[in-house]
Amino acid sequence: MYEQLKDSNTQCDLCGMKDPEGIIYRSDNFIYLCSKCMEKIKTAPDSLSETLERTLMGNVL
Ligand SMILES: [Zn+2]
DSSP states (O other), X not given: OXXXXXXXXXXXXXXXXXXXXXXXXXXXXXXXXXXXXXHHHHHSOHHHHHHHHHHHHHHHO
């Protein structure tokens, strides 16, 4: 579950970019994704996005 936020200062956790329009998506696990990566996650199989989230959380912790 992702929530769309408007925050031009938040970087995407996946690619490190800031969305030029400041649109960023926050997951329940406080992973931030730009709209491009969000598209990738949405089209990816559930197993892949779960793996990705776990990887990103591992990096944060
Ligand atoms: Zn991104």
